[in-house]
Amino acid sequence: MAQRYWLMKTDPDEFSIDDLKKRPNQTEPWDGVRNYQARNFMRDDMRIGDPVLLYHSGKNPAVVATARVAARGYPDPTAWNPASKHFDPRSAPDKTVWCMVDIRLEKEFLRPILLADLRKIPMLKGMTLLRKGNRLSVMPVTGREYHTIVKMAEKNK
DNA sequence: GCCAACGTTGGC
DNA sequence: GCCAACGTTGGC
Secondary structure, three states, rough: OOEEEEEEEEEEOOHHHHHHHHOOOEEOOOOOOOOOHHHHHHHHHHHOOOOOEEOOOOOOOOOEEEEEEEEEEEOHHHHOOOOOOOOOOEEEEEEEEOEEEEEEEEEEEEEEEEHHHHHHHHOOOOOOOOOOOOOEEEEEEEEHHHHHHHHHHHHHO
């Protein structure tokens, strides 16, 4: 299969790039995703080494870094932990409903690339992220989209 | 803080 | 199987 590229959202109040930086190997299991489409991408399509754009939602929404898939899809144990806010009683260790991948930080952007700025780039007009009402937290991006955004970040010195 | 858009649930 | 009601996401 051709190289795949991804964009993954996180609410920085929950888990931000600064949290990711502090993790061992700057790697984190991407737990807590509770959307079937996003789960299917992680379970079925993401491969180790796939490039990922890391996105902060909320205030000043922006792409903040590049990252890599560091582990293929595997069961998300928070789903059967009653103490977790992402607990789902339908899930169990022997009956997985939810999956996650590991994400390793690659390079933090010197300056975040704001969503508002992405909207100004004609090349990015078709991006899933920019679609009205988009709520997916894990989504594919094209290679052209990925490289366009990385170049914007490199220029932003 | 508001609200549009979306996904899920549950009654029928 | 339909669809109204509800809860959540997330931009503004």
